[in-house]
Amino acid sequence: MVTTPAFRRLPRAVREQQMLDAAVRVFSRHGYHGASMDEIAEKAGISKPMVYAYLGTKEELFVACLHREGTRMMEAIAGAAVPDLPADERLWRGLRAFFGFVGAHRDGWAVLYRQARAERAFADELTMMRARIVEVVAGMLDHALRAEGREVAETELEVVAYALVGASESLADWLADHPDADPEKTATRMMNVAWLGAAQLLHGHTWHPGMEGM
Amino acid sequence: MVTTPAFRRLPRAVREQQMLDAAVRVFSRHGYHGASMDEIAEKAGISKPMVYAYLGTKEELFVACLHREGTRMMEAIAGAAVPDLPADERLWRGLRAFFGFVGAHRDGWAVLYRQARAERAFADELTMMRARIVEVVAGMLDHALRAEGREVAETELEVVAYALVGASESLADWLADHPDADPEKTATRMMNVAWLGAAQLLHGHTWHPGMEGM
DNA sequence: GCGTAACCTTACGTACGAGTAGGTATGCTC
DNA sequence: GAGCATACCTACTCGTACGTAAGGTTACGC
Structure with missing residues (x-):
């Protein structure tokens, strides 16, 4: 039978x-x-x-998940933020792709990412992924700066880029926790914070201690 | 004997x-x-x-840690960011206190931020603490806006505040991983990103899709 | 049609760590 | 200095879940 x-x-x-x-x-x-x-x-x-x-093993399995999902996200962003466009246009498209991805994978990516941060074993993997994104963002800022004839120390640039990436990650987290929130709108809000702040820096405006109230 | x-x-x-x-x-x-x-x-x-x-139990012990460290942090910030000061001064003092705290309590921060986020059981506790901070920041922005006769929807304000808080958290994370980094400098950088971006919003400048390259 | 390799299973060893039972010592009060 | 409450310990139970050994089954080449 x-x-x-x-x-x-x-x-x-x-x-x-x-x-x-x-x-x-x-x-x-x-x-x-x-x-x-x-x-x-x-x-x-x-x-x-x-x-x-x-x-x-379980650890290897988790890394494999992280890798696959991370690669997918990177591809989604890379596919959107084509070079040879003005920096703000690239940033906007990149952000939109990023939040679109997170919005579409609420259960997947954001949570996986949260888990990875907690475990020492995955810190390296995570650090490398974030470093790639920070590099891209820093590159955008640097490019825009040079176009205006300005120049900023690399560390400075990196930290600003890090802050922007961090803000995006947090909003992504927020998005994951609010199922009815709109990814597009979230991206717009992030763009407001990031680009308006960055634009100020581009134009040579900087804030420093002692100038409060100006 | x-x-x-x-x-x-x-x-x-x-x-x-x-x-x-x-x-x-x-x-x-x-x-x-x-x-x-x-x-x-x-x-x-x-x-x-x-x-x-x-x-x-282990869970209760962790919550106790969370509570103690969280309270300490809140007190450090609250003690610095006194009311009745201009919004930017308050923001600056708050940021400085925050990064100072993280720099001095790297372990405590790691517990609060990295571990608690990963575990569903502690998410609520965390969310509430963050909510309190977001509320304070949103309040600052709102106050500054009203002083200039402007008004912004509450949700909008909250998301912007959330992004700023997120950026700070990320920089704090960065700080925790770089033992030789200077908390004061980190705070200054955060202030640059946050306040310059916020200042733009205060003056009525907003970014929206379709205005790239302007 | 038959062997071989890849696919797939049940059933287990084992280690680790949360939480506890029950008993000992110490200091404080009167 | 007797009694009592509180600080403290050794040594255990027991569940859970990672990882594996050894064996059954299907497809495919020749």
């Missing part, structure tokens, strides 16, 4: 994606520690040893 | 503080889950049942 098995065998590449899908869902629901490999396997419709065979 | 005991008995209040000190250190080093009650007890120079007797 040959019963057609409910779930056919599938090639490795397909299963891996199913596992990653399940892992992202479970990790984002229960957190890194709260998630169990058993549940991930179950949600992926597969047994636990397969997960270990394909994606390795 | 009466050997003087190496560690004398201490009143409850003192031991509780020692336990909290140890807990903050351990939590910030290994994360909420990575930390073990045994290690916390050991670092506090006491045995585990005492921790349970005084501060309760």
